[in-house]
Amino acid sequence: MKKYIDTGKKDTRSGFGAGLLEAGKADKRVLALTADLKGSLKMGDFASAFPDRFIQCGIAESNMVGVASGLALAGKVPFIGSFAEFVTGRVYDQIRQEVAYGHTNVKIASSHAGITLGEDGATHQTMEDIALMRALPGMIVINPCDYNQTKNATIAAAKVDGPVYLRFGRPSVPNFTPENEPFEIGKAYVLNEGKDVTIFATGHTVWEALLAAEALEAEGICAEVINVATIKPLDEKTVTASAFKTKAVVVAEEHNSAGGLGELIAGVLAKRRPTPMEFVNGADKFGQSGSPAELMAAYGLDAAHIAEAARKAIARK
Amino acid sequence: MADTEQLKKIASQVRRDIIRMVTAAKSGHPGGSMSSTDIMTALYFSVMKQSPEGWTRSGKGQDMFILSAGHLAPVLYSVLARAGYFPKEELGTLRKFGSRLQGHPSVEHGLPGVFQAAGSLGQGLSVAVGAALAKKMDKEDNFVYVLCGDGETEEGQIWEAAMFAPHHGVDNLIAFTDWNGQQIDGTVDSVAGEGDLGIKWKAFGWRVISADGHDMDAILAAFEEAKAGKGTGKPTMILFKTDMGHGVDFMAGTHKWHGKAPSPEECENALRQLEETLGDY
Numbered sequence: 001m002k003k004y005i006d007t008g009k010k011d012t013r014s015g016f017g018a019g020l021l022e023a024g025k026a027d028k029r030v031l032a033l034t035a036d037l038k039g040s041l042k043m044g045d046f047a048s049a050f051p052d053r054f055i056q057c058g059i060a061e062s063n064m065v066g067v068a069s070g071l072a073l074a075g076k077v078p079f080i081g082s083f084a085e086f087v088t089g090r091v092y093d094q095i096r097q098e099v100a101y102g103h104t105n106v107k108i109a110s111s112h113a114g115i116t117l118g119e120d121g122a123t124h125q126t127m128e129d130i131a132l133m134r135a136l137p138g139m140i141v142i143n144p145c146d147y148n149q150t151k152n153a154t155i156a157a158a159k160v161d162g163p164v165y166l167r168f169g170r171p172s173v174p175n176f177t178p179e180n181e182p183f184e185i186g187k188a189y190v191l192n193e194g195k196d197v198t199i200f201a202t203g204h205t206v207w208e209a210l211l212a213a214e215a216l217e218a219e220g221i222c223a224e225v226i227n228v229a230t231i232k233p234l235d236e237k238t239v240t241a242s243a244f245k246t247k248a249v250v251v252a253e254e255h256n257s258a259g260g261l262g263e264l265i266a267g268v269l270a271k272r273r274p275t276p277m278e279f280v281n282g283a284d285k286f287g288q289s290g291s292p293a294e295l296m297a298a299y300g301l302d303a304a305h306i307a308e309a310a311r312k313a314i315a316r317k
Numbered sequence: 318m319a320d321t322e323q324l325k326k327i328a329s330q331v332r333r334d335i336i337r338m339v340t341a342a343k344s345g346h347p348g349g350s351m352s353s354t355d356i357m358t359a360l361y362f363s364v365m366k367q368s369p370e371g372w373t374r375s376g377k378g379q380d381m382f383i384l385s386a387g388h389l390a391p392v393l394y395s396v397l398a399r400a401g402y403f404p405k406e407e408l409g410t411l412r413k414f415g416s417r418l419q420g421h422p423s424v425e426h427g428l429p430g431v432f433q434a435a436g437s438l439g440q441g442l443s444v445a446v447g448a449a450l451a452k453k454m455d456k457e458d459n460f461v462y463v464l465c466g467d468g469e470t471e472e473g474q475i476w477e478a479a480m481f482a483p484h485h486g487v488d489n490l491i492a493f494t495d496w497n498g499q500q501i502d503g504t505v506d507s508v509a510g511e512g513d514l515g516i517k518w519k520a521f522g523w524r525v526i527s528a529d530g531h532d533m534d535a536i537l538a539a540f541e542e543a544k545a546g547k548g549t550g551k552p553t554m555i556l557f558k559t560d561m562g563h564g565v566d567f568m569a570g571t572h573k574w575h576g577k578a579p580s581p582e583e584c585e586n587a588l589r590q591l592e593e594t595l596g597d598y
Contacts, residue, residue, distance in 0.1 A: 052454070060474075060480070062473070066474070067444070067447035069443075075451075101434050
């Protein structure tokens with residue numbers, strides 16, 4: 001299979017910080033707002049470069065959403081940043097009314113998403129955010145897989161006109177996608193072509209999917225690995241074509257089963273190409289404290305679980 | 318710019334519009350719309366630098382008005398129509414399927430004059446703060462106005478915005494409260510114990526002005542005083558004391574008309590008390 005080189009572990013949130021700085025250099029309409037999490041969101045470089053375009057909102061996320069929508073009316077391109085739970089679940093109604101229904105050009109920068117936030121525990125580990133944001137008409141939902149892709153996705157988010165939910169994480173993870181590849185919103189990236197099973201993955205599970213594909217290769221199974229970096233709008237064409245080719249599907253995501261990528265792809269395939277499917281996700285459970293690696297293993301989200309799901313899907317052909 | 322007598326005439330017509338619109342829709346919120354009618358009339362026909370010509374949601378080069386208490390849609394729609402933002406005949410479509418006049422203001426349906434959706438309470442103040450901040454960033458000289466309900470002020474987000482605005486020196490923001498003392502379930506004090514709003518806003522660092530929201534001269538004077546806040550670094554809150562359902566005897570001063578449509582007979586009775594000054598739609 002195609003080899004991917006980890007050029008050195010980095011956190012995806014730093015990719016966001018770097019992308020935000022680039023977007024800010026390219027377009028003076030770009031603003032950054034945070035609710036007392038400038039450091040965690042890696043907004044420091046942007047704030048130093050453009051102090052007049054950085055707005056500290058304090059621990060008041062609801063107001064931050066409204067302020068951002070007001071700024072967007074005037075043509076600004078505000079990025080609002082906080083932990084995933086506090087910039088989705090806590091402010092769902094504000095995002096719904098002021099950003100989605102209000103059609104304002106606000107970018108939601110959502111860090112520390114999923115269970116890999118780790119030690120802080122379940123109050124901070126949202127596994128429901130994709131479901132919430134997906135449910136909003138018109139919301140673009142992006143979940144890049146590594147530092148480079150998060151940086152490039154941030155630059156792309158600044159350029160597209162309309163609400164974007166950009167999801168990334170806390171831990172350092174392998175960095176393996178091309179450094180300056182322009183991010184295409186709405187494209188599912190085929191990382192490895194295969195014929196026996198397709199593994200659709202998003203975010204931190206993409207690297208795990210590649211590791212799983214390597215393990216499967218040793219067993220003579222040729223897995224197609226697709227990075228679904230944009231969850232909405234879904235690249236239905238690529239999804240359907242791959243499922244038709246391999247006739248067995250696994251969907252891996254660091255998210256609850258309800259409302260996640262798995263249900264989304266199942267819905268598309270049920271309509272277009274019913275296919276045996278297995279799901280790798282956080283089931284319907286809350287997280288707990290622990291290291292990211294411990295939690296990924298305990299909640300069944302790592303490469304070993306993805307490989308096992310692939311074997312099951314193939315057996316159901 | 319209309320003088321005081323003209324403003325009173327417009328306000329009478331706006332109240333007629335509200336009664337007729339809500340009666341025809343068989344639902345809606347006449348009480349708060351009528352308590353804020355005099356203020357909204359003064360705002361659109363005297364106070365604000367606004368024009369329907371070439372209106373866009375950006376609000377560039379104009380004063381902006383954000384309705385935070387979205388259920389007051391009837392009064393907003395009437396003043397917008399009467400100010401020329403869309404044909405007044407369209408007022409008869411309020412809450413009807415396919416109408417641009419949604420039950421609560423929407424931007425999806427393209428109604429000119431509406432800057433932002435509203436309905437879920439407590440959010441419009443934050444939007445107005447953002448819009449005002451953008452004008453400061455762009456060195457624009459205009460003001461942003463925002464109307465909050467006194468019941469709405471129970472929402473926590475109002476106080477997040479209250480803390481944010483003076484901290485960021487948003488002194489081109491003029492907020493005003495329709496302090497009618499009523500909300501759906503009863504008086505504001507019985508429901509929520511809101512107490513003295515003036516003390517609260519002052520404590521958050523705002524300039525606070527109080528005025529009679531049914532005295533046109535007092536309303537105009539309050540807005541003039543509010544405009545003088547520019548350069549102080551502080552936003553201004555005008556607390557307008559009002560009566561819910563003002564202008565119609567059987568609707569005045571009670572929460573019962575917060576969100577209820579008049580019957581056809583009640584509508585006739587109400588219209589007999591309100592002079593038709595500009596021609597009904």
